[in-house]
């Protein structure tokens with residue numbers, strides 16, 4: 001039985017796909033990798049928020065899952081919508097890498113420095129920057145990590161604001177010049193973990209095998225909590241919703257919330273539960289955030305983004 005693994009073609013995506021291939025191999029399963037270009041890879045001159053359609057990194061891959069050209073798709077969990085299109089499911093989450101954000105640069109960076117320009121197009125990161133470092137300017141820098149580093153070196157910005165996981169997996173550790181505290185700069189839901197998506201009708205034996213080889217249970221529980229939170233917040237990747245779950249001594253703690261685009265208002269909370277109530281705790285957190293000002297922030301953002 002050979003498993004066909006679909007993935008985007010960026011180096012990070014391929015790293016993740018080869019990682020899954022290795023895990024499958026360790027469980028005695030052969031596999032092959034099929035690279036697929038998505039709209040998010042093709043359209044590089046606008047931010048993801050502006051491309052607008054949900055699933056910019058997933059649609060073309062889901063087409064191939066639908067017609068069986070591939071068996072599984074490997075994604076960054078962070079790129080996955082909270083509600084998948086009809087007929088698809090996530091069956092496994094890989095062991096999470098450290099989930100925090102970092103600055104990557106070829107030069108040393110002082111966040112107090114005037115005229116500093118950081119490369120990012122993430123609404124969450126922009127809003128946190130308004131809150132903690134309002135003097136810092138940003139420019140959107142899109143493309144795969146290697147392209148972005150080149151753009152930075154060519155002068156587009158002084159440093160790139162990235163997820164540690166991607167920077168580390170691409171071996172840019174030497175260029176990490178700042179690490180953001182995940183308590184202040186809470187990561188995006190799913191950051192640092194990979195997710196395996198399948199067509200629901202995939203043979204159960206293949207699903208079982210893939211899950212056995214790839215799924216990391218504590219990471220899965222955390223991701224279920226975070227994704228249940230995101231789903232109830234109704235946030236895609238262009239809404240500055242943040243959330244991070246951790247497990248210690250069998251207790252799952254989920255910290256998350258929403259921040260207004262100007263960084264002035266943050267609604268956030270930490271909720272705890274047993275690991276078996278992961279989804280429930282995500283929903284509880286979302287209810288709290290929505291009822292305590294989050295709904296108004298969401299409406300404001302929708303209005304601004306419609307303009």
Ligand SMILES: NCc1[nH]cc(CCC(=O)O)c1CC(=O)O
Pocket residue numbers: 076077078079161162163164165166190191192193194
């Ligand atoms: N937004 C794109 C994206 N999706 C996943 C990662 C990094 C790896 C990960 O979090 O799994 C990145 C780049 C980044 O935010 O720096």
